[in-house]
Amino acid sequence: MFHHRASIVRSFVAVALAVTTVHAAQAGRVSVAVAANFTAPMQKIAAAFEADTGHQAELSFGATGKFYAQITHGAPFQVLLSADDTTAARLEKEGKAVARTRFTYAIGTLVLWSAQPGYVDAQGAVLRTGDFKHLAIANPKLAPYGAAAAQVMDKLGVAGAVQPRLVQGENIAQTFQFVSTGNAQLGFVALSQVTADGKIRAGSAWQVPASLHDPIRQEAVLLSPGKDSAAAAALLTYLRSGKAQAILQSYGYSF
């Protein structure tokens, strides 16, 4: 009797072990550091990724510069979706990212946006003529969308006139918050933050022509902690799939 019970226990343990091993091989978790501007599309892509592959993506959103600091100090992120085309290369050079896994997953679109309908015109002339008190941009030192916004204002020759009215968000998410609460009458944000299904959700916007600033190339890279993760590799492949790219496009990114 005792022997019988022990063998049952043994076989249970064996089955349980087998199940967990199979489970681990098939469906893994991948922890992803995601640039703030890519929050909305990435949530959608992650949901599709989980449904299609069974892997789970754990997303952390924030500023690329902060992620850089965290990753160089041992943060366990496996994949970085950055907001620029320098951070991933730097991590690769410093041995924190896996070589030759870097690629541009999205090219961002800058938009001048106001929560007020009819405030921003289709040519962005409001930058010259507007009676606004505050214009919000992301900190150009830290955020690629902020650097692009500064280039646009330089090119249009309004940088000097606008300077005293600038307020800066630490990242593009905070910049959006300043404008959406009406505290800044308008601001340069990411198109992805103000569109849904290819249309501006609320307020008024001018989609800034790409010729007015350097392209906002957003690079993804496999980080060292994700080197042997099947889920991480699958996510990077998935980002290049037709399904992911359709989601990207619906948020105003190109690739």
Added chain:
Amino acid sequence: MPFSQADLAAIGLTLRLAGTTMVLLLVLCTPLAWWLAHTSSRWRGPVSAVVALPLVLPPTVIGFYLLVTLGPSGPLGQFMQWLGLPTLPFTFWGLVVGSLIYSLPFAVQPLQHAFEAIGQRPLEAAATLGAGPIDRFFTVALPLARPGFITAAILSFAHTVGEFGVVLMLGGNIPGVTRVVSVQIYDHVEALEYAHAHWLAGGMVLFSFAVLLGLSLASRRSGTLVQ
């Protein structure tokens, strides 16, 4: 030179913000703390709880609600506009309002405890000697509560210097207007300028240590005075 021009501007601004907040808090909190120390009203509990809220709320919550309510479409923002005044976010006075709320318990609670410690007896004694209520407050209660005032002043000043989340949400990072030291440190770290960050951050540690050491010495000395 370890500090850049921008760093010095941030330090100056931070001291101005903390000083303004401290003075206003001492003025505003004295009657509030006096009332809390002496009232038997049923509002005492709720008011104490509201005063203590900033101790437990994340600064981002305070900052976010201030941004929304002080903004042009928020109730306080609309009231300001109705008065013909500018809205407060992205201004120095906006930060002062945020700091008053953020540091409120650090001023109220030491004062309240000081007033409570005095008790009724010295005040009653003064009353029998013919002192009116205002006279009693200024010549008896205020001098006896001096340790409480010193603690309240130091803590509200230091706590405002250490403020970050509220300023970040409400300030807009404008040099010389809303870019305080903590935000400047954050910017240095984010931009990977760690050497600059170290100078300011190390300075902050030394400053905070000196303040708390001073507080401890001051409380010991005034403690012996009272005895």
